[in-house]
Amino acid sequence: MAGVGRYERDENQLAREEAIATVDVLTSEVVVPAGETPAGAVWLSNLDLAARRGYTPTVFFYRHNGEPGFFAADAMRDSLARALVAFYPVAGRLGLDGDSRVQVDCTGEGAVFATARSGHYALDDLMGEFVPCDEMRDLFVPPAPAAASCPRGGALLLVQVTYLRCGGVVLGMALHHSIADGRSAAHFVETWASIARGAPAADAPVPPCFDHRLLAARAPARTVLYDHPEYKPEPAARAATASTYASAIITLTKQQVGALRAACAGASTFRAVVALVWQCACRARALPPEAETRLHSMIDTRQRLSPPLPPGYFGNAVIRTSTAATAGEVVSSPVGHAARRARAATSQGEDYARSVVDYLEGVDAMNLPRSGVSRADLRAISWLGMSLADADFGWGSPAFMGPAIMYYSGFVYVMNAPGKDGAVALALSLEPESMPEFRKVFADEVARLA
Structure with missing residues (x-):
């Protein structure tokens, strides 16, 4: 699409x-x-x-x-x-x-x-x-x-x-x-x-x-050892983006995904794809080299805890994470470097996950900032684990599944492409003025990898 x-x-x-x-x-x-x-x-x-x-x-x-x-x-x-x-x-x-x-x-x-x-x-x-x-x-x-x-x-x-x-x-x-x-x-x-x-x-x-x-938060209360900036208001200099955005769905073939992963030294599909999106978004937005850009993500804690949560745990078991770099670093380095940065935002274990829960015990969790991300940032979410075959109501698997809306500019979903084994679909949003350049830069980079 x-x-x-x-x-x-x-x-x-x-x-x-x-x-x-x-x-x-x-x-x-x-x-x-x-x-x-x-x-x-x-x-x-x-x-x-x-x-x-x-x-x-x-x-x-x-x-x-x-x-x-x-x-x-x-x-x-x-x-x-x-x-x-x-x-x-x-x-x-x-x-x-x-x-x-x-x-x-x-x-x-x-x-x-x-x-x-x-x-x-x-x-x-x-x-x-x-x-x-x-x-x-x-x-x-x-x-x-x-x-x-x-x-x-x-x-x-x-x-x-x-x-x-x-x-x-x-x-x-x-x-x-x-x-x-x-x-x-x-x-x-x-x-x-x-x-x-x-x-x-x-x-x-x-x-x-x-x-x-x-x-639940640990008892007795523990000292929070991490900063958890993802749950704090953005500094005034990094105000959140407006809700106006352009959205697109872009598909990468199995071969393109394989080439991208090879360029990222064995990174997971999610990290490799997000790394390339991050690079191309920085270029399309024409960010100054010294500008800070932050890659936000959401990671599932279900298997990161000891013992793991039950397989059927029904609720919210994801935590916000992020990693920061300068736009110049992200753009000028090989895509594998951005993938290693992405790993920093997606590799936290039990200590970090429990720290998030403990930190939230001491704040007003119902009124945390939820207004989007800075114009220099991205928020990437993986839906790769959601099998389309499981949504078969008796008349076949869906021809497509995805979000109906993007809440603000800078949102990225990475999903399995329907009917194409190993292919990936991206649903993403950017500022309307940045999207045409992003599509051009992204297509050029994918072609170069092949």
Whole structure:
């Protein structure tokens, strides 16, 4: 999927979009769990409280496989109701405990489930035009409740099944970030999909674990040994970027990924790809050589702790990390140097992860800075571990899965490219004035590696 999606559009573009980009909502209802679920509350960890407040909207595109009943609303609704039995906190609402700490009240009130139809889009058209942006989110993901935050916010899960002109389907989903990170969201989709394919709800691929006290701060309190600047406000000289951005999806073939990894001395796919994006972004932004540029990342702590978290841990288990360099260092050095810098932002172990949790115990985790990154920086997130095959609801794997929106400039997702073994898809956002140069520089660098 090529092309650039912009928030800032001229009047002709706006008129064209208003004329063609419409989706008619057919039904909208609240789906409650199909059986009895536990009452009470789920305690949220500091990592849950520190997560971005609001929803994470994602989209899954499915090509019609010719079978009758393709993504039938009844089948999707009924399987969702059964999935909510195992994942009962998802059917609850955010609330407050006696100390005014945010928690999940397990009320069983349910999730929003909508169906819609697009008379304009066929799947191939959408695959060619789609970039993460407000317009696409508004078309294919239900709107967030007005009261999305605590106390007593709205539904924690919003789902929309949109039937396209060609018979294909877009499954749009928004799960509240306070209760789940990307890995947990994928776990929920995997379970829902397995139930839709006919598996008993009791035979969930991996039973969910809601014991968030596994990530509680250590007692007695420990001295915090690390600085954790990622959880502190940016200095005034490094103010966050504006929300206006251009977004794009770029695919690297298996051969291109292999060549890039070879140039990065055996670095992981994520680190190698992010290193090249970092270099090209610094060049496209024309940063002065002396300017500080910081690569932010999110790392999963599940396997970094001793003992590791249970395989089905459902919540936020990721921590913010970063590494800094001058733009001149990043641009003038081989890409392998940037990859080694990227490793510095993604290799922390248990001591660092526990330190983050301890640090958050001493601050107001609900009101941490969440306004984006500096114009010189990037925030990179890996979705490489999310298998598209696990999102098969009985009619085949998705033709594409990705974020429905980019929250600000400087965001990068690294994902598996659908249907292309070993290929990688990038969803990224930059300032509108920087994106054209980035695409040119990035294409030149990839060609040079080959």
